[in-house]
Every structure is written in C-alpha cells, then in structure tokens.
Amino acid sequence: MAVFTYKCPNCDGGLEFDAAKQKFVCEYCLSEFTMEELKAHFNEEELSAQAEADAKQEREHEHVHDGDDGDMLMYNCPSCGAEIVTDATTAASFCYYCHNPVVLSGRLAGEFRPDLVVPFTIEREEAEKRLIDWISTKKLAPSDFCGKENIEKMSGVYFPFFIVSQKINGHLNAEAHNVRTWISGDTEHTERTIYRVLREGGIVLKNITKNALNKEEKILVDNVLPFDINRAKPFSMAYLSGFFAEKRNLELDSFKEEIKAETMRYTEDLLRDTLGNYDELHAVHVETHVKAKKNQYSLMPVWVLTYKGKDKIYYYAMNGQTGRICGDVPISMKKLLIRFICVAAPIFAVLCILGGLLF
Template sequence: MEIITHKCPNCGGALTFDPSDQKFHCPYCLSVFTEQEVSDFEAKQKDATFQDETSPLTGETTQAKATSPPEGTLDLFLCPSCGAEIATDSTTAATYCYFCHNPVVLSGRLSGQFLPNKVLPFQIEKEEATKRFLEWTKKKWFVPNAFFDQSQIEKLTGVYFPYWVVNAKGNGEIAGKGTKIRVWRIGDIEYTETKQFDVKRSGKIGFKELVKNALSKNTQQKMVESVQPFQLEKAITFKNQYLSGFQAEKRDIEYQAIEGEVKKELDHYSQTLLSNSVSGYTTFNKSQAAIDFTHIEGEYMLLPVWLVTYKNKAQSDHVFYYAMNGQTGKVSGILPISYQRLGLVSGGIFLTLSLLFMLGGYFL
C-alpha cells in the first residue's frame, strides 16, 4: 500500500489543504498551490523517479504483515517523512504522524473498490471551527469548563466520513377510499351526509441525495445525521490531495448491506408522497400500494465533519460530542451537565424566592 505525504514543489515540506481558499499551503516556505499544480508536480515526480520496492520507507514489509488484520487489531505503517511507525485501525485512510506531525494519506485504502466517487472538500478551516465551537458552548450555562478548555479545543478534528449517497427513480401507484363528510342543520336537527369514493394515484417518482452512513464504528448515528444536509452539488471527483491535513475514514459498510433498508425507506417516502397528493376529501384511507424502482444507485462519497468528543468522570460510560458540518457550519451535540453549576443556580433561585416570600409576608 502506498503511503503519501503531499510535498511542496518548492521546499519539500508537507502540504495541507486550506478550506478558506480551497488551495494547498506549505507551512515552511509559505507557498500556496492549486490542486492542478500539485497534481502536475506529483505526476512529473512519478515519471522522473522510481521508488525501490524493497526500501523500508515504503512500508511494504510492515503493510504485508498487516494485510487483512484480525478485527480489533492495529495496522502499522512507516511515515514517509521520518520513518516512524504509525498505528491506525483498519478504516483510517488519512491521519498525522505523531512524531513529525506531517499529514499522511494511506492512499491504498481509498483505491480500487474503495475509491470514493466524490469528495466534498472542507469549506470551514480549524480557526473558524474553533471560534464557532467556543461561541456555541459558552452559551450553554450548565456545561462544565473542562468541555471547552484548551485540551478539548486541541481535540477538535476535521474528519472526512464515508457515506453512501443514493439516487433513485421509479413508478408508484396507490389506491384507497376517500371520504367526504357534509354536515348541516335545519332547525334543531343536525344532518350528516357521508360519501365514499374509490381513489387512485399514480406517478413517476425521483429521489436525489439520500445520505446513509457507511462506517460501522459511527455508533453515534445521530452525530453524523444531525449535521446534514450537505450541499452535495458542490462535491467533486475524488482526489486524495484534499485529505491532506485532515483525518479520513474508509467505508466498511457495503451498499449491498443497506440496500434492503434503503428500498424500504424509499418505498415509505414514495407512498407518503402519493398519499399527500390526494386532496378534496375529509379523510383518505390507503388500501393498496405498488412501488417499482427502475433505477437505484449508491455513490460512495467522503463528507466533511468537525468533531470533538468528551468523557467526564461523573458519567464515564457516556460519550458526549460536538459535531459541525465542515461545509455549511451547521452544529449539533450532546453536552455534559455540570451538576455543581446546576445546583448553585437552583440554590440561588430558591434563596431569592424565599427572601421574596419573607419580605412579602413582612409587609402584608
């Protein structure tokens, strides 16, 4: 498996992708490059040089041992910049070297059948993400200080998560009974007229960009769903340069594994759309439905999320999180509660009310 650190064409330093201008920056010589310039430079380098396949810096020896590892084990790779060992789990596709801090892309994990169709680049840089994180948490009165202290801020990480994005077309038909009820009064007598009608609805149905999780360790499903929607029309053909400077995960849920769930969900949406098109009746009761999808396609995409997680001693069995859409800035989170702060505020309110009652009783 090839391990890549995208190098600066001018000084050889490690490049990182900057969401603020959608370009690649070198922190050493401060050069800035477009994606095309980086790709052209790397293509020339590949044509001009051939790596020794037995070189220990390629990590081939280590990776060969790590092929198809048992579940729960770590894979070891060699950093192409400093030669240090990098330990990752089996789904990590981009990370940092903990020794030289250079960004590393494990390109082999995002190739072949695991090559994403598209990537949606980050639009929000870490400085802006940190600012929004602090603004959001400081409005929450009962969040403990430890949740947004410096050590937590440093944990804020930009991650490309894998998703299946489903598009579908089909035909649908429903049938049922529509009821019209008319009520009128003559004198003291109230009359009710009920009429029933056979109702059918049919039509062509299309769905675009149904987003489904493609990573099994995303146990906090709400975490990755709550920051949607993404503006997927801005997704581009996948190039691993956009992963540089961020973490990335590869999918471990195949489309076939969720195909039944997707069809069931689309079927439900289709019946709801057709039922909602029925009008002019007091009530409508559906009795039959037939949905036939002529085309369903799942595209594999990497989508950007800023993420920080937190555990406190009082609730060590629960993981709290803050997540932000790396494109639109939409935020979501499940936050810890400082019971000490909550107690102080509750006690203060109780004391204030008690004093008011006492003063009220004194003057009455």
C-alpha cells in the same frame, strides 16, 4: 508502502488542504497550490494504480502487524520513518512525531475508492469560533470544556457516506369517501359517495444519504446532515491531506430496507398531495418500482470533538460545509451548585423575613 504524503514541490514539507482558500498550502515555505497544479505534479492515476496494488497486499500486511488489539494497525511514516498507529477504518491521519499528514492510499483503492468528496469549507479557526459561540449559550458547561486546550483537540474528519439517487415509478390505489349529512324534518340523512382513486407518476429521488461508518460518533454525525452534494468534487486523495479520514465498514446492502421504506414514504407523500380534498381515505396501497438508480460513495467533512467527562465520553460534531452543530454538553456540578445557591439563598432570606414578620 500504503502510506503517502503529498509533499511540497518547493521544499518537501507536507502539504495540507486549506478550507478557507480551497488550495493546498505548505506550512513550511508557505507555497500555495491549486488542485490543477497539484494534479500536474502528482500523477493521480499512477497513485491510484499503486494504491490498488497496496490494497491487495493490505490483507497480508494487516495480518503481519496485527497486535493484541486486532483493530490497531501500524504503518511507517514516509517522512520520518516513525510508526503510525491506525485503526482498521483510518484512511488519512498524521504522523505523531513529525506531524506530516499521511494518506493511507490502500484504504481508498478498488471498491473503497470514493467517487466524490465534499471538501471542508469551514476552516479550523472558523470551526473553533463557531463551537465557542455555541458553548457560550450552555451556561452550565464545565470551564475546562470551553477552554482553549479542549477546543484545540477538535479534529477535521472525512466520514464515508453512500449517496443514492433513484428514478421511481409510483402507484397509489385508495378508496376515497365524501360524506354529506343533512336534516330534514325529524330525520338525519347521510350520503356517502365512494370513489376508487388511482394515481401513477414518475419520481426522481436525489441524494439519499447514508452514513457508512458504524462507530461511536455515528448518530451524532447523522445529526449534522445534510450536505450540499451538488458542491461535491470528483474524489482526489489530495483533499484528505491535513485531515483525518475514515473508510466505510458498512455496505450498501445493509441499507436496502431502510432506503426502500424511505422511497416508499416520499412516493406516498407526493402521490397523496395530488389527490385533492376527500373527507376520508381508506385502503391506501402504494407500490414503487425502481426504473434506474445511481449509487455513489462519497467522503463528507465533519469537525469532531470528544470530551472525557466523569462518567462518560461526550461527542460533538459540526458539519464542515454548513457549520451545523450537534452534541450534548456535560453539566458542571460546581456551576449547578453556585446557580442553586444564587437562587435558593434569596428565597431562604425572604422566608426568614416573612418568618420574622409572622412571629
């Protein structure tokens, strides 16, 4: 069984992580537990070993349960036995019937076990309030979009990211020109002094962050970066309890060129800053050599909301740690028409009065 629910030690209800309290709470008997208390009760190492074994069986399991749509996979809820339908990247979800949180431990094992997790610090209530405040500035948004029913559909999702840190040796080689002109009598003189400039230095680039899930929301999730990685915790599956989570479907190799270009750009900027004032720079050549690197796999918290408009689906994302929001808001044609009438009608009236005065 690759599905797991953290159950309350007092009443067996499903435990959820409470972002405001940074504790695990049982919504049935209202007990609260710290991470240390939970660790004492659930042997995470044993769970991980079990998860590794599950992951090995996963392929076979997926094959057996593949439906018409190859991306939909089914598991059984450990609390009520009902079927839980997930797609290929789901790592944590809820049972549709008993609403207990479930963690698909097999999806978080072996090479897919994250090193870090940035826990949610903005709880649902706070996230809803921030979203309502943000939407209230968008005057033409449809009324049902701002409605409670729609806002309540917002989900807390952990998205997979690669965190790359590198120690780099950077070299810059360029030709710098200083130009001086002056006039003496009828002649303009130009003096061009040419320097060969060389710079070399050690640079530490920390926490280059790459979204490792290629799904519809990718661009939006990228737009709510950055996260404060310094506040990340060593990964524990328990943090996912009560949220959705996704596993990566992109590997670090696919970001190789992007990361190289990024480190080159940072290195060049930093070395250029040390050059001092020259009038012109020519033939700038930059090289980077990676001396040491650390790659980590982390889950990051994002509140997401989708809204089905007439012609397309709108996506919203809010950073679950900083509250940064991104998304495009649908426009209500009804509200647009009312606004048009409010503006156009007085102008029409003024034109009529002017017309009346003239003729």
